[in-house]
Amino acid sequence: MYNFWVQNWLLYKGLYDYNHLRGYIANVVMQPALMVMMYALMGRYAMDAKTSIFIAVGINVSSISYNVISGITRSYANDRWYSMFSILYITKVNRFWNYTARSILYYPTGLLSGIVGLVMIRLLTPVDFGAINWAGLIVATLVINAAVCAWAEFLGIFAIVFSEWLTILAFALSVTLILSGMIIPLEVFPTALQEIGKLLPMTNGLIAIREVFNGAPFSAFSFDILREALTGIAYFVIGYFGFVIFERVVKRTGKLEMEQFG
Amino acid sequence: MNTIYAIMAAFRQHWKNTTANLWSLSFFFGAVPQVAVFAWIASQNPDRAVLGYLIIGAPFMAIWNSVFFGIAGALSNEIWDGVIEFTIISKTSILVSLLGKALAMMVFGIPVGLISAGTMLIVGRQMPVIDNWPMLFVSIIVIFIGLTSIGLVMMPVIALSRGRTSGIFTPLIPLVITFSGFLYPITSLPSWLGFVSHILPSAWGMESVMQAVKGPDSAWAVISGWVYSLLLSAALLVITYYLFKMVEKRLRITGMTAH
Numbered sequence: 001m002y003n004f005w006v007q008n009w010l011l012y013k014g015l016y017d018y019n020h021l022r023g024y025i026a027n028v029v030m031q032p033a034l035m036v037m038m039y040a041l042m043g044r045y046a047m048d049a050k051t052s053i054f055i056a057v058g059i060n061v062s063s064i065s066y067n068v069i070s071g072i073t074r075s076y077a078n079d080r081w082y083s084m085f086s087i088l089y090i091t092k093v094n095r096f097w098n099y100t101a102r103s104i105l106y107y108p109t110g111l112l113s114g115i116v117g118l119v120m121i122r123l124l125t126p127v128d129f130g131a132i133n134w135a136g137l138i139v140a141t142l143v144i145n146a147a148v149c150a151w152a153e154f155l156g157i158f159a160i161v162f163s164e165w166l167t168i169l170a171f172a173l174s175v176t177l178i179l180s181g182m183i184i185p186l187e188v189f190p191t192a193l194q195e196i197g198k199l200l201p202m203t204n205g206l207i208a209i210r211e212v213f214n215g216a217p218f219s220a221f222s223f224d225i226l227r228e229a230l231t232g233i234a235y236f237v238i239g240y241f242g243f244v245i246f247e248r249v250v251k252r253t254g255k256l257e258m259e260q261f262g
Numbered sequence: 263m264n265t266i267y268a269i270m271a272a273f274r275q276h277w278k279n280t281t282a283n284l285w286s287l288s289f290f291f292g293a294v295p296q297v298a299v300f301a302w303i304a305s306q307n308p309d310r311a312v313l314g315y316l317i318i319g320a321p322f323m324a325i326w327n328s329v330f331f332g333i334a335g336a337l338s339n340e341i342w343d344g345v346i347e348f349t350i351i352s353k354t355s356i357l358v359s360l361l362g363k364a365l366a367m368m369v370f371g372i373p374v375g376l377i378s379a380g381t382m383l384i385v386g387r388q389m390p391v392i393d394n395w396p397m398l399f400v401s402i403i404v405i406f407i408g409l410t411s412i413g414l415v416m417m418p419v420i421a422l423s424r425g426r427t428s429g430i431f432t433p434l435i436p437l438v439i440t441f442s443g444f445l446y447p448i449t450s451l452p453s454w455l456g457f458v459s460h461i462l463p464s465a466w467g468m469e470s471v472m473q474a475v476k477g478p479d480s481a482w483a484v485i486s487g488w489v490y491s492l493l494l495s496a497a498l499l500v501i502t503y504y505l506f507k508m509v510e511k512r513l514r515i516t517g518m519t520a521h
Contacts (some may be wrong), residue, residue, distance in 0.1 A: 018429035023346035026430040034436035039446060046303045046312050055303075124452070183299050199446035204342050 003101040004097050012105040015075035015082075024109075024223035027070075032063035032113045036120040039183070053088050053125045057209060058182030061174065061202050062115030064145060069109040069152040069172050070152035072103055073165040076242075080163050086256055089247055099243045103149040104158065110145040131215040140212055147232030154239035160246060181206050200233065204228040264282045268354040272362025273369075280370050281381035286290030290374055293324035295451035297378040300445065314390035314475040317382045318398065319444035319468060321375035322405060326444075329371040330435050331363045335412030337421045349511065356506045357414075357499070364414045368406060375407065396486050401470040405442075411495040412438060412504070418505035422512070431509065443468040463498065466491035 013019055039059040043052035079085060088098065121127055124135050155172055159165045178184065179197035186194050186203070197203045205228035208221035248255045297320045305314040336362060337360060340346040349359050392398055414481070439445070441455075442464035451459060459465040470487030478484045 021427075022427070023429035026433050030433040032435065034433055034440050038436055038440045041440075041450045042300070042445035043303065045450050046300075047317065051303075091444050095268055167286075172291050174292075177299060184264050184302055 002250070003093075004101060007093070007098055007101040007142060008104045008144075011075060011079075016071050017078070017080045018071070018073065021035070028067055028113050029111055029116050030061070032067070032117045033120050034248055035058050035066075036061050036117045037124055039065050039083065040124045049126050051152055052164040053121070053127045053212070054185075055183050056117075056125050057213060058100070058180075058206060060114060060121060061180075061206055061209065062177060062182050063146045064110045064114045065151070065176060065202060066146045066169075066173060067113045068106045068145070069155060070165070070169050071106045071109060072152035073159040073172075074136070075102060075169050079084075080160045082178065083256075085160070085247075085250070089219050089251065095199045095244060095247070096240065099153065099240050103153050106152070107145060107149055110148055114141055114145065127213065131213070131216050133212045133217065136212040136216070136218050136221065137209070139218075140205055140208040140221070140225055140228075142230050144202055144209070147201040147205060147228050147235070149223040150232040150236035150239070151176070154235040154242070157242035157246060167252050176202055191247070201228070201231050204231060218226060266269045266356075269362040269365070270353060272359045273366045274362075274433055276336070276363035276366035277370065280367060286406050288440065290377055291330055292399070293320075293327055293374065293378050297321070297381050298385045299323060300520045301382035304382075305386045305388065310388060310391040311476050313316050313340055313386050313388065314392050315447070315472060316445065317379055317386070317390045318402065318471050319442075320382060322442070322464070323372040323439045323444045324378040325368070325375045326409060326438060327435055328374045329367045330416075330438075331431075332367040332370070334416035334420055334431065334434075336360060336363045336367070336393060337417040337469070337506075346513065350510060355503075357503050360506070361414060363425055363500075364410050364417075367413070368410050368484040372425075375506070377393070377469065390475075394474045395476035398471060400485070400488060401474055401481060404470065405464050405467035407465050408491050409438075409500040410496050411463060415498045417501045418502060418509045421509050422505065434454065438462065438464065439464060447472050461494065463491040463494035466473075466494065 034058055036056050038251060040052045040056035043055035122129060151172070155168050158168050162168070178179065179189070180195065180200050180203040181197065182202070186197055186207075189197065204224045208228065210226040211221040211224070280349050298322045299464075301313070304316045305312075337346075337356075338348065347429070349356050351358075416431070416434065423430075440450070441448070441459045442462050443459060444464075448456060448465050448468065466487045468487075470484045470491070473479065473484045473487065485486040
C-alpha cells in the first residue's frame with residue numbers, strides 16, 4: 001500500500017506542470033470562478049435569470065472536467081515526453097495500481113473546482129440554496145467527479161499514443177459541452193443523439209444535479225447517479241485495457257520513441 | 263517612417279514563424295463548439311439584437327483564446343531562444359519590434375474570428391440585426407487595437423515573472439473575455455466588479471458595438487467608446503514601454519539573455 005501512495009504522489013508531483021501554489025490557485029480556483037461567471041452572465045443576458053442557473057450549473061461541471069482532464073492527460077503525455085515509460089516497463093510494478101494511481105490526487109482538484117463554481121453560482125444567479133437537496137448534491141458531485149477521473153484516464157491512453165494532450169482536451173471538452181446537456185438541454189437533440197450523449201460521462205450526473213437543485217428526493221435521481229457511476233467504471237476498465245495493450249505493443253515493436261510510435 | 267518599416271519587418275518575421283509552426287485544425291476550429299452553443303442560446307431569444315451582439319463578441323473571444331499565448335509569450339520565447347540579443351543591440355525599440363509581432367499574431371487570428379462568425383450564422387439560422395454597420399466596423403477595429411495592446415502589456419509581465427509560472431497566466435484568457443463584455447454588455451456585471459471593465463480598452467469598444475447594434479443613443483455614445491478605448495490602449499503602450507525597459511535592464515545586468 002505504501003508503494004501505491006508513493007506512486008500517487010510521484011506521478012502527481014512529477015508530471016503535473018501546474019503543481020505549485022500559484023499555478024494551482026490560478027487553474028483550480030480562478031479559472032472555474034471566471035468560467036462560471038462568464039457563462040452565468042451570458043445566460044442572463046441572452047435568455048433570463050432561470051436559464052443562467054441552468055447554464056452556470058452545467059458549466060461548473062465542465063470546469064471540473066477541464067481541470068481533471070487537462071491534468072491527467074497532460075501527465076500521461078509528459079510521462080511519454082520525459083521517456084519514463086521505459087523505466088516503468090522494466091519494473092514489476094502492478095500495472096493496475098499504477099494506472100489507478102494516475103488519477104487519485106486529481107480527485108480533490110475536481111472537487112475544489114466544483115466548490116468554487118458553486119460559490120460563484122450562489123453569488124451570480126438567483127438560485128435558491130435553501131431548496132437544494134444537499135445530500136443528493138454531495139453524492140452526485142462525488143460520483144460525477146469519479147466518472148470524470150475515469151474518463152480522463154481513458155483519454156490519457158490517447159495522450160500517450162499520440163504524445164499530445166491539448167487536442168484531446170479540446171475534443172473532450174467540445175463533445176461534452178454539446179452533448180452532455182451542460183448548456184443545450186438533451187431533449188433538443190434527436191433520440192439517437194440523446195442516447196449517445198448518455199454514454200458520455202457527466203450527462204447522467206448532470207440530470208441528477210439538476211434534480212438536486214430543484215430539491216427532488218434521492219429516489220428521483222438515484223438511477224441517473226447509478227448510470228453515471230457505471231459509465232465511469234466502463235471508461236476506467238476500457239482505459240486500463242488500453243494501458244496494458246499499449247505496453248504490449250511497445251514491447252512487441254520496440255518503438256517507444258515518440259517519432260516512431262503513433 | 264523607420265518605425266513603420268521596423269513594425270512591418272517584425273510583422274513579417276513573426277508571420278513567417280507562426281505560419282510555419284502553427285497551422286493546425288484545432289487552432290482555427292477549436293472555438294467552433296463553444297460559439298455554436300452561444301449561437302443556439304442567442305437563437306432562443308426572439309430579440310435578434312442579442313445574436314447581433316454575440317456574433318461580434320464571440321468571434322473576438324475565439325480570437326483571444328487562440329492568440330493570447332502567441333502574443334503574450336513572444337518576448338519570453340525570444341529570450342528562451344537566445345535571439346533577444348539582436349533586438350537589444352538594434353537601435354529599434356523593443357516595443358516597436360514586438361508591436362509588429364503582436365499585430366502579426368492578431369492578424370493570424372482573424373480567420374478564427376471569421377470561422378466563429380460563420381458558425382454562429384449557420385447555427386443561429388438568422389441574420390443578426392445591426393443598426394449601424396459603419397460604426398460597427400470602426401468599433402471592431404478599435405477592439406482589435408485594444409486586444410493587441412492588452413496582449414502586448416502581458417509580454418514583459420510574463421518575461422519578468424520568475425520561479426514556477428507554468429499555468430498561472432491561463433486564467434487571463436477568461437478574465438479578459440469576462441471583463442471585456444464579449445458575451446454580454448458590461449452593465450450585466452455586478453457593480454462591485456464593473457470597475458475592472460473600465461480599465462480594459464476592449465470593454466469600451468464593446469460598449470460602442472452595443473450602440474451600433476441597437477442603434478446609437480447619440481453619436482457621442484459611440485465615439486466616446488472609441489476614444490476611451492484608444493486612450494486606454496495608448497496608456498497600456500506607455501506602461502508596456504516602461505516594462506520593456508525593466509526587462510532590458512534586467513537582461514543587461516544579469517547578462518542572461520538566453521536561459
